[in-house]
Amino acid sequence: MTTCAYCGTNPPIENSHVVPAFIVRHLKKNNPEKFIMNSWALRKNQDALKGPYLCGTCDNVTFSAWESHFKRAVFDPVLDGKAAAWSDEASIRFLLAVVFRYMVHFLETSPVDANREQNADFRDFTKEALADPTVVGANLFVYPYQYRPIVSECGFIPGVNHFLQLSFHCVTLPAEDNLPRAVALFLPEIIVLMTDKCLAELPGCDLVNPESLTLGSTIDFASANLAMPEFLRVLINRGVGQTMANQKTAGLWGEIDYDGDKLAHPDRQFYIALARDSELQAWQRSNCRNGDDGGSQ
Numbered sequence: 001m002t003t004c005a006y007c008g009t010n011p012p013i014e015n016s017h018v019v020p021a022f023i024v025r026h027l028k029k030n031n032p033e034k035f036i037m038n039s040w041a042l043r044k045n046q047d048a049l050k051g052p053y054l055c056g057t058c059d060n061v062t063f064s065a066w067e068s069h070f071k072r073a074v075f076d077p078v079l080d081g082k083a084a085a086w087s088d089e090a091s092i093r094f095l096l097a098v099v100f101r102y103m104v105h106f107l108e109t110s111p112v113d114a115n116r117e118q119n120a121d122f123r124d125f126t127k128e129a130l131a132d133p134t135v136v137g138a139n140l141f142v143y144p145y146q147y148r149p150i151v152s153e154c155g156f157i158p159g160v161n162h163f164l165q166l167s168f169h170c171v172t173l174p175a176e177d178n179l180p181r182a183v184a185l186f187l188p189e190i191i192v193l194m195t196d197k198c199l200a201e202l203p204g205c206d207l208v209n210p211e212s213l214t215l216g217s218t219i220d221f222a223s224a225n226l227a228m229p230e231f232l233r234v235l236i237n238r239g240v241g242q243t244m245a246n247q248k249t250a251g252l253w254g255e256i257d258y259d260g261d262k263l264a265h266p267d268r269q270f271y272i273a274l275a276r277d278s279e280l281q282a283w284q285r286s287n288c289r290n291g292d293d294g295g296s297q
């Protein structure tokens, strides 16, 4: 890239962030070995995705301001179980900005041609919405989900809590059956689905009570988008499987000195997730038939 993917004027800096630094710091802090285990790459990652995509001003000033706002207004409150300001303009812009950067990153680095057209379209949709956030809810639909522990369901591989609490990822979902084109963004304890058509009007859409974010809207997370994990179950289970393979490849499975670290840092999300996944495993042993993929209980 010769010019910044966002402003199109300044040259890009060598390593602008795809995933914001505060997410990476959070993952490192909550992991006993201080690196990111869940990036779906078969190696130990010390850092998030970066690349020569944005100029210094866009990365360090424009995007950075949305990141700070989102961390304070949404990310920290969600982790603390408090109400979050999802529909603030800067919060919405943050979500658009992360997906925008992922699309740029995919277009620059993915050897897979199949999703190029869709990735280019979502790059353009999110860029357009960054310039005018009022199109969110009109041309582009944003469905947020706040993580809830999964401890009593048959359809998920134990490891799902670890995956949803301590990973980041973004996946392009081509149109399928009745479903529109979509991008699924996973951040710690947050899933955001972006689509190019409204899910509420679609017959046969499994996402019960879909509610999309718009400027200043209020989303009742007690009822809206609750079935998001089930809706993305195949994708999530694949991610859990890859995460476990990743950890085995890195020689970590069972080798981390959990006990010593756990005594020193019992509040790390890593241990909370591990306990929930053990609970899920025990529940499944007594409640699910072999090969049961019946989803919820």
Ligand SMILES: [Zn+2]
Pocket (backbone or CB within 6 Å): 004, 005, 006, 007, 008, 009, 010, 054, 055, 056, 057, 058, 059
């Ligand atoms: Zn720029």
